[in-house]
Amino acid sequence: MTTLLIVDDHPLQRMGFRMLVESQEDLSVLGEAETGTEAVRMAAELAPDVVLMDVRMPGMDGIEATRRIIAAGGRSRVLVLTTFDLDEYAYAALRAGASGFLVKDAQPEELLTGIRVVAAGDAVVAPKLTRRLLDRFADQFPVDGEPEDAKSAERLAVLTEREREVLTAIGRGWNNAEIAGRFHLAESTVKTHVGRILAKIGARDRVQAVIFAYNTGLVSPDGE
The missing domain is CATH 3.40.50.2300 (Response regulator)
Structure with missing residues (x-):
């Protein structure tokens, strides 16, 4: 309940x-x-x-x-x-x-x-x-209250190649089903990746993950 x-x-x-x-x-x-x-x-x-x-x-x-x-x-x-x-x-x-x-x-x-x-x-x-x-507002959003800086780069560096791909997809607004279809993964696997990504980059939730993707340049406002 x-x-x-x-x-x-x-x-x-x-x-x-x-x-x-x-x-x-x-x-x-x-x-x-x-x-x-x-x-x-x-x-x-x-x-x-x-x-x-x-x-x-x-x-x-x-x-x-x-x-x-x-x-x-x-x-x-x-x-x-x-x-x-x-x-x-x-x-x-x-x-x-x-x-x-x-x-x-x-x-x-x-x-x-x-x-x-x-x-x-x-x-x-x-x-x-x-x-x-x-x-x-993407360039104004901090993750954990910090501006984009060396710490953000360090967080990005600890992601695996697949996790970076999934984070990029999250930044583009894709849901788990869309990510699963794009990378030929089970949705449960995508959920596992998302959980690990949030933990590694210090994001509270998916919104902060999107913000992080923008701030670190994985995704730009024009969608590229």
Whole structure:
């Protein structure tokens, strides 16, 4: 069972999310918060698997709340949801440590998939945001809070040839099934490669792996 904390300052929005989540046998809502301050407190108390986090709220906003929840070092992962399809919000959310960013007009199936992906330790970004977000901000994203430097080169050097190929594919936005088809591998083998890559480069999740691929020049914004 995947547990959630819903954070939004609009009661009707929280109710809608709760109804959707609780329609699924494998998902459960532990609580609701209407401010960033409440979200930080309740995440510490309830330790949900996933926090559905709004961005714009009175007082502490969702970006700062995300930063504090992640900095606390608990088990919760944050999926940011916003009405506003803005690159700056997505950028700020990922910098704060969020594992995903979706707009609220996403289809219900997309939101449910996002919750499950984030709970499983991967990351998700609204498809229409991914390319332009990385094109615009790739050179500003650090891995583990560090700028691209000699340490990044050292991390890249420890990858095997196959791992570099898989990392390049991740950087181009390919999913595991696409990578498996391209390199004639089983998806389980791809998952193993991805796990080893994340560990070797010090990336928290797939989003940071994409960022790392851009920062080290494996992938460029023009897709080459």
